[in-house]
Amino acid sequence: MGQDRKLTAIAAVDRNWGIGQEGKLLVHLPGDLKYFKEKTKDGIVIMGRKTLESLPGGKPLPNRDNLVLTHDSNFAKKHVTSDALTVCLSLDELFQTLSSKAIGGKSVFVIGGASVYEQLLSYCTTCLITKIDAAFESDRFFPNLDVDARFSFVRESLPQTEAGIHYRFVEYKRIDREAESV
Numbered sequence: 398m399g400q401d402r403k404l405t406a407i408a409a410v411d412r413n414w415g416i417g418q419e420g421k422l423l424v425h426l427p428g429d430l431k432y433f434k435e436k437t438k439d440g441i442v443i444m445g446r447k448t449l450e451s452l453p454g455g456k457p458l459p460n461r462d463n464l465v466l467t468h469d470s471n472f473a474k475k476h477v478t479s480d481a482l483t484v485c486l487s488l489d490e491l492f493q494t495l496s497s498k499a500i501g502g503k504s505v506f507v508i509g510g511a512s513v514y515e516q517l518l519s520y521c522t523t524c525l526i527t528k529i530d531a532a533f534e535s536d537r538f539f540p541n542l543d544v545d546a547r548f549s550f551v552r553e554s555l556p557q558t559e560a561g562i563h564y565r566f567v568e569y570k571r572i573d574r575e576a577e578s579v
């Protein structure tokens with residue numbers, strides 16, 4: 398779409414790249430939520446309708462432009478009460494919105510869930526993955542970047558521990574060729 402905008406995926410995964418179960422996150426890690434907030438603050442976040450509904454009160458995230466994918470053309474009428482939430486009915490509509498001037502030069506984050514990560518990973522040049530050193534029951538997954546030749550591990554934080562659960566902030570970069578632009 399001409400603006401050469403690249404996306405960053407951000408997700409918290411368990412040992413099996415699980416991200417969610419029955420519409421919820423696998424585990425509550427305040428340190429990870431803080432990291433997510435710091436990284437995405439003042440940016441644009443792209444999410445699926447189910448992820449929006451999983452947020453507190455089903456409300457958009459504050460201090461960010463929230464772009465929500467749904468096929469439901471009535472969704473906007475029912476849910477959009479502020480400029481902070483834009484409904485996109487397709488990937489084409491999402492890319493048009495990202496190209497709009499109003500969005501300017503802000504960073505763009507893909508924040509889930511599984512269906513949205515799957516569709517937009519090929520547009521991502523960076524993936525910020527919180528790797529949780531535990532295995533949970535999961536019904537939603539992030540694509541396993543450790544077996545994806547398009548991505549390479551770049552760096553990781555020191556281990557963090559909360560409530561006996563260990564995790565690290567890991568960064569992957571696209572290496573094979575430039576990711577697709579939106």
Ligand SMILES: NC(=O)c1ccc[n+]([C@@H]2O[C@H](COP(=O)([O-])OP(=O)(O)OC[C@H]3O[C@@H](n4cnc5c(N)ncnc54)[C@H](OP(=O)(O)O)[C@@H]3O)[C@@H](O)[C@H]2O)c1
Pocket residue numbers: 407408409410415416417418419420421422423444445446447448449451466467468469485486487488508509510511512513514516537
């Ligand atoms: N661990 C993490 O970092 C993390 C992050 C985010 C979410 N999650 C978890 O992931 C789970 C939700 O993931 P999910 O895959 O079930 O749902 P999702 O991706 O959040 O939302 C799926 C919905 O998005 C809409 N959608 C997706 N692609 C679209 C497209 N191309 N055009 C129009 N609409 C589109 C559809 O909405 P309609 O049905 O309305 O048409 C679809 O049903 C939850 O358990 C959540 O807690 C985890």
